[in-house]
Amino acid sequence: MPEALSCEGVAVRYPFAARDAVGPLTLQVAQGERVLLLGPSGCGKSTLLHSLTGLIPHAIPADRRGALHLFGQAVESRSPADWADRVAILFQDADQTLAGLTVSDEIAFALENRAMPPAEITLRVTRAMSQAGLPESWSERRISTLSGGQKQLVALASVLAQGADLVVADEPTACLAPAAARMLADLLLAPGQTVLIVDHRLGPILDRIDRVIVLGREGQLLADGPPAQVFATHGPTLAAQGIWTPLAVRVRLELATQGINVPPVLQVADLVPHLPPDADLGPMLLAAPLPPGPVVVCLHDAACAPPFGPKVLRDISMHLRGGEVLGILGPNGAGKSTLAACLAGLIPPREGRRDGPPGAIAFQNPEAHFTTDSALAELAASGMTPPQAAEVLGDWGLSHVAQQHPFTLSTGQKRRLALALLTATDRWPVLVLDEPTAGLDHAGTLFIARHIRRLAARGKALAVITHDADFALSVCDKIAVLADGTIRTDGPARQVLCDTALLQAVGLAPPEATPLLDWMERKG
Amino acid sequence: MPNTAVWTLRETLIVAVLGAVFGVLYLGWVQVWLILQAIFGAVTMDVVMGFWFIVSIIAAAIIRKPGVALVSEVMAAAVQILLGSPAGLLLLLTGLVQGAGAEAVFAATRYRRWSLPVLMAAGVGAAVASFAYTWVRFDYGSLAPGLLVVMFVLRCASGALLGGLLGHVTVKALYRTGVLSGLAIERDQRAAHA
Amino acid sequence: MIGRLHPLPKLALCLIWIGASVLVFDLRFQLLTLALALALLWAVERVPLWKLLALMIPFALFGFGFLTTSVLFNQESGFALQMAHEQGAASPDFSPGLVLFARTLACGMVSALFALTTDPGQLVRSLMTHLRLPAPVGFALMQAMHLVPDLGREMQTMRMARAMQQRRPMRRIPRPGEVMALTIPLLAFAIRRASRAAIAMEAKGLRPHHPRSQMKTTPIRAGDTAVLGFGLAILATLITLLDQT
Ligand SMILES: Nc1ncnc2c1ncn2[C@@H]1O[C@H](COP(=O)(O)OP(=O)(O)OP(=O)(O)O)[C@@H](O)[C@H]1O
Ligand SMILES: Nc1ncnc2c1ncn2[C@@H]1O[C@H](COP(=O)(O)OP(=O)(O)OP(=O)(O)O)[C@@H](O)[C@H]1O
Ligand SMILES: [Mg+2]
Ligand SMILES: [Mg+2]
Numbered sequence: 009m010p011e012a013l014s015c016e017g018v019a020v021r022y023p024f025a026a027r028d029a030v031g032p033l034t035l036q037v038a039q040g041e042r043v044l045l046l047g048p049s050g051c052g053k054s055t056l057l058h059s060l061t062g063l064i065p066h067a068i069p070a071d072r073r074g075a076l077h078l079f080g081q082a083v084e085s086r087s088p089a090d091w092a093d094r095v096a097i098l099f100q101d102a103d104q105t106l107a108g109l110t111v112s113d114e115i116a117f118a119l120e121n122r123a124m125p126p127a128e129i130t131l132r133v134t135r136a137m138s139q140a141g142l143p144e145s146w147s148e149r150r151i152s153t154l155s156g157g158q159k160q161l162v163a164l165a166s167v168l169a170q171g172a173d174l175v176v177a178d179e180p181t182a183c184l185a186p187a188a189a190r191m192l193a194d195l196l197l198a199p200g201q202t203v204l205i206v207d208h209r210l211g212p213i214l215d216r217i218d219r220v221i222v223l224g225r226e227g228q229l230l231a232d233g234p235p236a237q238v239f240a241t242h243g244p245t246l247a248a249q250g251i252w253t254p255l256a257v258r259v260r261l262e263l264a265t266q267g268i269n270v271p272p273v274l275q276v277a278d279l280v281p282h283l284p285p286d287a288d289l290g291p292m293l294l295a296a297p298l299p300p301g302p303v304v305v306c307l308h309d310a311a312c313a314p315p316f317g318p319k320v321l322r323d324i325s326m327h328l329r330g331g332e333v334l335g336i337l338g339p340n341g342a343g344k345s346t347l348a349a350c351l352a353g354l355i356p357p358r359e360g361r362r363d364g365p366p367g368a369i370a371f372q373n374p375e376a377h378f379t380t381d382s383a384l385a386e387l388a389a390s391g392m393t394p395p396q397a398a399e400v401l402g403d404w405g406l407s408h409v410a411q412q413h414p415f416t417l418s419t420g421q422k423r424r425l426a427l428a429l430l431t432a433t434d435r436w437p438v439l440v441l442d443e444p445t446a447g448l449d450h451a452g453t454l455f456i457a458r459h460i461r462r463l464a465a466r467g468k469a470l471a472v473i474t475h476d477a478d479f480a481l482s483v484c485d486k487i488a489v490l491a492d493g494t495i496r497t498d499g500p501a502r503q504v505l506c507d508t509a510l511l512q513a514v515g516l517a518p519p520e521a522t523p524l525l526d527w528m529e530r531k532g
Numbered sequence: 533m534p535n536t537a538v539w540t541l542r543e544t545l546i547v548a549v550l551g552a553v554f555g556v557l558y559l560g561w562v563q564v565w566l567i568l569q570a571i572f573g574a575v576t577m578d579v580v581m582g583f584w585f586i587v588s589i590i591a592a593a594i595i596r597k598p599g600v601a602l603v604s605e606v607m608a609a610a611v612q613i614l615l616g617s618p619a620g621l622l623l624l625l626t627g628l629v630q631g632a633g634a635e636a637v638f639a640a641t642r643y644r645r646w647s648l649p650v651l652m653a654a655g656v657g658a659a660v661a662s663f664a665y666t667w668v669r670f671d672y673g674s675l676a677p678g679l680l681v682v683m684f685v686l687r688c689a690s691g692a693l694l695g696g697l698l699g700h701v702t703v704k705a706l707y708r709t710g711v712l713s714g715l716a717i718e719r720d721q722r723a724a725h726a
Numbered sequence: 727m728i729g730r731l732h733p734l735p736k737l738a739l740c741l742i743w744i745g746a747s748v749l750v751f752d753l754r755f756q757l758l759t760l761a762l763a764l765a766l767l768w769a770v771e772r773v774p775l776w777k778l779l780a781l782m783i784p785f786a787l788f789g790f791g792f793l794t795t796s797v798l799f800n801q802e803s804g805f806a807l808q809m810a811h812e813q814g815a816a817s818p819d820f821s822p823g824l825v826l827f828a829r830t831l832a833c834g835m836v837s838a839l840f841a842l843t844t845d846p847g848q849l850v851r852s853l854m855t856h857l858r859l860p861a862p863v864g865f866a867l868m869q870a871m872h873l874v875p876d877l878g879r880e881m882q883t884m885r886m887a888r889a890m891q892q893r894r895p896m897r898r899i900p901r902p903g904e905v906m907a908l909t910i911p912l913l914a915f916a917i918r919r920a921s922r923a924a925i926a927m928e929a930k931g932l933r934p935h936h937p938r939s940q941m942k943t944t945p946i947r948a949g950d951t952a953v954l955g956f957g958l959a960i961l962a963t964l965i966t967l968l969d970q971t
Contacts, residue, residue: 081816092929107924113868352890366893369886
């Protein structure tokens with residue numbers, strides 16, 4: 009049986025770039041194997057996936073060297089569109105996977121292109137929609153009226169409907185709430201499927217993959233093998249490259265700096281029995297408390313709506329204090345992004361009142377911030393001097409792409425640039441960050457977490473929308489949970505995040521670190 | 533060098549989308565024209581006419597293939613009709629005539645030259661074609677020759693400036709946004725700099 | 727009701743009717759056409775009256791423009807008068823400008839009747855099935871149609887980003903200068919979106935000259951042809967009746 013995918017010395021270089029974006033790489037994926045491709049942000053994962061069916065160089069201008077085979081056949085022997093009958097691709101940006109039609113047109117599109125009988129298409133579309141949990145009433149809905157996570161679910165449904173021999177997925181869970189992410193992992197990574205998946209967040213997929221391939225910062229192969237083995241032997245290297253590793257591995261590395269040795273396991277629950285009483289996990293897992301300041305922004309009985317959309321939130325009363333970070337959690341489509349625009353004062357509430365100075369928001373889609381023709385120029389346009397801008401780019405690990413056009417950056421690089429633009433100046437007393445960690449590697453996430461606490465310490469009022477409960481735990485003082493169009497509950501971060509029953513009822517999940525928190529509680 | 537005559541999927545989509553966007557802008561321009569006309573009288577139409585040629589010039593200068601100027605202009609007309617342009621179906625004919633005028637100029641250069649003078653000439657080409665068309669439609673023969681000359685000159689100037697020059701400026705601005713990478717305009721510019 | 731008719735016969739009928747309205751230079755015909763379209767929209771489609779009036783405003787505005795231009799350009803032997811003579815049907819008492827004005831409204835409302843009762847996606851799909859419109863062109867059209875409303879949303883986001891950058895509250899209604907400044911970014915957005923859609927469509931197997939099926943094909947049923955025939959009969963009767971009086 010030929011390999012599903014085989015790369016030999018594959019390297020890709022974008023036009024006029026000084027060096028290769030990825031490679032040279034040699035790797036194989038056997039049929040029936042579920043492979044996770046890991047690597048720091050900007051190492052060329054998406055670039056590699058784009059070359060697999062020949063979209064690079066056919067539709068995206070770039071140079072590819074080396075030999076690529078799909079199911080034993082040279083990739084160039086067919087056009088990317090021809091490969092669609094065997095390979096389904098889930099792009100990193102859901103907007104890129106979708107052709108921008110209505111939901112049912114979108115899911116049917118690939119099947120129609122294969123000239124499948126209409127009855128069969130209808131059957132598959134209905135099945136895929138119910139599998140992905142999309143309500144039937146959505147079938148005529150325009151995709152652009154969906155929230156970020158809902159779009160990702162539509163993209164998933166359309167890939168499921170294709171029933172392809174090889175599925176290539178680029179960070180499919182980045183914008184999904186935990187329950188949805190888990191469902192996606194179940195569907196996409198069912199045993200027997202051949203899947204090549206890229207993801208930063210390991211939580212929902214780790215126990216469903218057979219093999220991990222790790223790329224280093226320069227796009228070269230760093231490690232390859234079963235997850236347990238890779239994380240046990242290469243843990244420190246991966247961490248040094250800023251790659252996400254399972255929480256248990258990170259805790260083990262943290263403890264090692266405290267001079268404590270624990271066995272290499274993958275699940276935190278297995279770690280607890282080995283923890284000595286003097287282990288100090290607080291700084292790693294929890295936000296250091298800050299004295300709360302005065303109330304900066306206040307919403308009174310507000311009803312909020314997305315631009316040109318219906319009211320999706322009602323009876324919202326909340327306030328933000330200076331020096332306090334509020335976490336906003338909720339299932340996909342709960343109205344978090346809508347609330348964000350209202351909190352920042354950009355869209356006035358349809359009903360009720362907002363009091364406070366105008367603030368800023370880091371949009372869920374970072375591209376919405378870009379107006380100039382290079383990363384450096386973006387910072388200059390927000391009022392920074394060239395030396396300041398260079399320093400900020402350095403802090404965010406973007407120095408080597410300073411002259412690159414913002415829209416050609418990798419997704420994680422775009423996210424970092426947008427966050428840098430917003431958080432580097434003291435212009436706004438109120439900042440709302442919409443999913444700041446989506447698409448970031450571990451180094452980026454750590455950096456933004458510290459940065460958020462620094463900003464809070466400077467007295468800013470911050471709200472952070474996130475699907476990552478562990479991240480929320482490490483930066484937020486308070487948490488509000490949105491569901492069913494209103495605030496379901498709010499309170500101190502640790503208290504809300506320990507209410508497992510409530511979180512699960514609205515499609516969220518408690519932090520991965522819960523066993524460690526319990527252990528800390530018991531320890532007192 | 534990719535095939536120079538056949539449009540790729542991306543190019544087809546870009547022509548359609550540009551047609552749609554400019555259909556909306558053209559409809560807005562109709563309102564501008566009506567307001568100006570109420571103030572300045574009938575020759576206003578010739579002064580503002582050039583803007584209605586711009587999509588063919590922009591699309592052609594970006595994609596640089598036969599048919600782009602014509603189809604984009606017709607597409608813009610079609611979108612205006614769908615959005616309920618009062619001119620109704622006749623607009624399709626108007627679009628066809630104007631697009632053909634610009635297309636003729638590009639065809640005369642064999643789709644090889646895209647400098648500012650060529651774009652302005654394309655604007656004039658569209659103006660001439662549309663002048664001939666309105667001549668027939670509104671029976672210009674009955675007008676005083678002096679007025680006709682003024683109208684003709686105004687319309688050509690408008691085509692050259694609002695169509696050609698403004699189109700050129702727009703294309704340059706679009707080029708700076710990086711969205712044109714991989715299209716003919718970028719290949720030519722890079723080749724010129726190399 | 728009208729929404730359930732097949733788009734192609736409906737389109738054919740509307741086009742023929744608009745063509746007739748352009749050719750028949752008779753105020754009564756224009757007014758009857760207008761009344762018929764309004765009646766269908768109001769009685770069958772249940773479009774509220776205020777909405778119908780609002781729909782007519784831009785047509786009326788344009789009609790006035792038409793009226794002035796045509797009057798200015800056709801003082802003696804104008805196109806309109808000439809046509810009136812050629813048709814030999816118009817009562818010379820009516821000013822040709824008035825007829826043109828009524829014609830604008832009539833054609834406008836027929837177009838509105840079609841637009842309000844037709845799903846553009848279904849129209850494009852029927853064009854692909856019945857008139858062999860190539861699929862890449864069809865989907866390019868669909869993409870373009872979906873884009874128009876999205877431009878508004880995108881503009882809103884861009885305005886938010888700008889308000890933030892300039893540290894001012896978001897204005898409810900953008901100033902003209904602000905709109906001008908957004909033209910290039912919006913165009914760039916449109917092109918970027920087209921480029922992405924092209925990649926998505928290619929990755930999902932859209933090829934020119936390749937057989938393709940459709941999930942939802944609406945066949946042209948006997949009822950549709952009957953409606954087309956019925957409509958044409960009414961049109962013919964109207965024209966003959968008006969011709970005789
Ligand atoms: N069109 C392009 N032109 C020039 N450089 C590009 C282009 N697209 C990507 N790059 C660069 O190539 C490198 C690899 O990008 P790629 O998107 O493959 O990274 P990635 O591993 O997917 O990162 P992330 O995890 O952030 O998504 C990045 O440094 C990026 O800036
Ligand atoms: N134009 C619109 N018309 C109708 N509904 C809309 C429109 N825009 C957004 N919505 C709906 O509003 C709800 C809230 O959207 P919002 O983007 O705020 O969700 P979210 O909580 O940020 O979700 P996610 O986690 O997926 O980003 C969603 O259910 C979405 O489908
Ligand atoms: Mg990527
Ligand atoms: Mg959101």
